[in-house]
Amino acid sequence: MAKRPQQSLHRPNDPAMLLLTSLASGPKHGYALLKDVEEFAGVTLSPGTLYGAITRLEELGLIEPLESVERRRPYRITTSGLTALREVTREMGRLAKISATRLRLSGEFA
Amino acid sequence: MTRKREARTLLRWYPRTWRERYGDEFVAFVEDCSGEEPIARSLQRSIVLAGLRERCYVSGLIGSRSTLETQRRTGSLIVLVAWAMMVIGGASLAKSAEHFSNALPSVSRSPAQSAYDLVVVSALVGSALVVVGAGVAVPAFVRLLRTGGWTQVRRVFFDLALMVVLLALSTFGLSAWAHHLTSTQRNGGNLLYVVAFLIYALVVVLSVAAATRVAVVVATNLDLSTKVLRTEGYLALGVGSMTLAMVASTVLWWVQMAHQAPWFLQGTVVGVSVTPWSSSLLVTPSTPMLITSGIMLVATVCALLGASRVAVSFRRAK
Structure with missing residues (x-):
């Protein structure tokens, strides 16, 4: 049985999840993705990991390639990708709220 | 070696289909990552490992990205x-x-x-x-041959044929020699015979390996x-x-x-x-x-x- 795309994005630091988050603000090519992820998540993805995630996301239909510009191919998030990202973000938000309540951090996660 | 050529060499660790799809942009990406410096060892290691991992995924050895048929065939x-x-x-x-x-x-x-x-x-x-x-x-193999697939498997068959000839000759030679030796000489008493037997054992191993390679290459190309x-x-x-x-x-x-x-x-x-x-x-x-x-x-x-x-x-x- 085929897995739902959301099932592949189970962790907030999952490279695929980081790439979707980055692409949610607009199309980017590999190096721009790497730099953006570094900036907002503080995570440096290795080339193998980055392109492994790009391959996986493209196979799942969550991102799609655009025309190459000087050998650098930008990618953009698809409608399915946005749906998956929204769903996973909601789920993470829900879990974060539960954790915050139990840790009595309700002010920060209200 | 230029960075571009170095990146192209590293790309060979990835499967052919992946190289065709992502090769150019990946090389550009590696160049961007390295700047003016040669490709760092850690980067090279990462690319090699990722390439091997991708090969495992594509061949169906790991993960669930490949089809069930591919996974079954590989298994x-x-x-x-x-x-x-x-x-x-x-x-x-x-x-x-x-x-x-x-x-x-x-x-x-x-x-x-x-x-x-x-x-x-x-x-x-x-x-x-x-x-x-x-x-x-066999029927699928016959179909492969009829549709011009011989060129895809020809080389491994020639290698096997070479090994079979070598095996036959060495079996004949060793048997003929063994008939002129005593049991003690055959079981470690004659150093030259021991060496010849070890070489013969190597030929046997290589022949089995060649036959297995034929089976794997043919099976990979069969529909x-x-x-x-x-x-x-x-x-x-x-x-x-x-x-x-x-x-x-x-x-x-x-x-x-x-x-x-x-x-x-x-x-x-x-x-x-x-x-x-x-x-x-x-x-x-x-x-x-x-x-x-x-x-x-x-x-x-x-x-x-x-x-x-x-x-x-x-x-x-x-």
């Missing part, structure tokens, strides 16, 4: 490779265990003999299953129907079971020999040995026995890996 081929190793291990065992019953007291030969017979029966059944598997794929792949999968599970049966019965035989004639396993003088059940039997067997155990162990691990891949593909199909 079956791993079992086939494991069986080829087991054939080598089994031949090595047969040579190492030559005349083992003479080393046992006549009243207690039965358990060891039964265990050894079980090794032989498992080997025969496993080989029969492999032959059936090859037979099932197999779902039904045929299912049959091949079941046969692979059968071969995997026979591999386990061979190992289990070898262990039984080993235990019996360790109990009744430990000097036989150690390759020392008859009657001179450690106490039966001594732990040193586990760590100081003779070199041929050690090699045999090693080959069989690796074969078992591969068989388990392949069979589990096939089993998982059946489970996912439900």
Whole structure:
């Protein structure tokens, strides 16, 4: 049985999840993705990991390639990708709220 | 070497289909990452590992990205490779265990003999299953040849033919020589013969490897129907079971020999040995026995890996 795309994005630091988050603000090519992820998540993805995630996301239909510009191919998030990202973000938000309540951090996660 | 060429070289670690799709942009990306510097060692290592991982994914060896058919085909081929190793291990065992019953007291030969017979029966059944598997794929192979597929497999067949000729010549030569030697000379007394026998053993191993390579290359290029792949999968599970049966019965035989004639396993003088059940039997067997155990162990691990891949593909199909 085929897995739902959301099932592949189970962790907030999952490279695929980081790439979707980055692409949610607009199309980017590999190096721009790497730099953006570094900036907002503080995570440096290795080339193998980055392109492994790009391959996986493209196979799942969550991102799609655009025309190459000087050998650098930008990618953009698809409608399915946005749906998956929204769903996973909601789920993470829900879990974060539960954790915050139990840790009595309700002010920060209200 | 320029950075671009260096990146292109590293790209070869990835499978062809991946290179065709992502190659150019990946090279540009690696150039961007390196700036004006040569590609760092850590970056190279990361690319190599990622390339190998991608190959494993594409071939169906790991993960669930490939189709169930690919996973089943790959699993079956791993079992086939494991069986080829087991054939080598089994031949090595047969040579190492030559005349083992003479080393046992006549009243207690039965358990060891039964265990050894079980090794032989498992080997025969496993080989029969492999032959059936090859037979099932024959129609697809004929189709491949009719559609001009010979060019894809020609080279491996030529390599095998070369090895078969070499094997036939060396078998003939060694047999002719052995007829002129005494039993003592054949069993270590003549150093030149020992060297020749070791070379012969290498030729046998290379021939089995060449035959297995032919099977793997041909099977990879065949257009197999779902039904045929299912049959091949079941046969692979059968071969995997026979591999386990061979190992289990070898262990039984080993235990019996360790109990009744430990000097036989150690390759020392008859009657001179450690106490039966001594732990040193586990760590100081003779070199041929050690090699045999090693080959069989690796074969078992591969068989388990392949069979589990096939089993998982059946489970996912439900």
